[in-house]
Amino acid sequence: MEEKTYITIISIVGISVSLLIIMAVTLITFFHHTKKKIVEKEQEKASLKIKHQQKILQTAIAIQERERKRIAQDLHDAISSKLNIVSLTTNVLLIDKTINDKQKTALEQILNITTGTLESARKIAHDLLPPILNEFGLKAALQELFEDCTKYTKIAIEDNVEALTRLSKNDQLHVFRIVQELINNSVRHGKANELMVYIEQHDTGFVLHYQDNGQGFTVKDVMEKSGIGLQNIKSRVKILNGTLKIESTPNNGSQFIIRCNYER
Known part of the structure; x- marks a missing residue:
């Protein structure tokens, strides 16, 4: 009798332990599954957030480019065209033999100011929207940018730029910007007088290597408190599905290495 009772107790204990193990496994499986679902939802949420931010970013830059185009058009139509009329009229007055020396000097000053203003307006419009980019592509646009830069400043530029023909016109504009x-950052903030720009194309993407001999900076400080210019660069690199690496120390110049993939 006692032996039967003992066996019964062992059986009950065994069943209880088995049930506890089953419950424990069930709970662990449930929590694991729940945690996995939560992680998946969080990842999905983060992915949607990134896509939303990317969309906002692309929209903001598209608006910025439209505004640049509008201002460039206004400069050409509303300002440059009127200054051309002033220039032509002044030239007509200058060939009038009835004017005296004082009037001639005044007209020459007006002509010089008008010519200078026209050149400035042309340069601003060109910086806002380089027409050569749409007509001849990125390489030609960058070559013109480098020529203008060396023409109007004392900066020397060493360059080796490939055409990046696999990029769309819109993406070429991002690289140009x-x-x-x-x-602009090298000239305004870095006080550089020597620049190097290399763009090399690969099967899957391209690499942009930029270097200057300017004042340099502490990378951590700049990344934490980046200005509008650097934010703009980082935004365009993201749109191009690229990575940005910055190397710089105070008084030792700066390097920017941008790697971008064609696949998105």
Whole structure:
């Protein structure tokens, strides 16, 4: 009798332990599955957030480019055309033999100011929207940018730029704006007088290597408190599905290495 009772107790204990193990496994499986679902939802949420941010970013840059185009058109139509009329009228007055020396001097000053203003307006419009980019592509646009830069400043530029023909016109514009912004930063903030720009194309993408001999900076400080120019560069690199690497120390110049893939 006692032996039977003992066996019964062992059986009950065994069943209880088995049930506890089953419950434990069930709970662990449930929590694991729940955690996995939560992680998946969080990843999905993060992915949607990134896509949303990317869309906002692309929209903001598209608006910026439209505004540049509008201002460039206004400069050409509303300002340059009227200044051309002033220039032509002044030239007509200058050939009038009835004017005295004082009037002639005044007209020559007006002509010089008008010519200078026309050149400035042309340069601003060109910086806002380089027409050569649409007509002849990125390489030609960058070559013109480098020539203008060396013409109007004392900067020497060493370059070796491939055409990147596999990029769309819109993406070529992003690359152009990145180089343009890098040069502006080197001149305004870095006080550089020597630049190097290399763009090399590969089967899957391209690499842009930019270097200057300017004042340099502490990378961590700049990344934490980046200005509008650097933010603009980082935004365009993201749109191009690229990565940005910055190397710089105070008084030792700066390097920017951008790697982008064609696949998105």
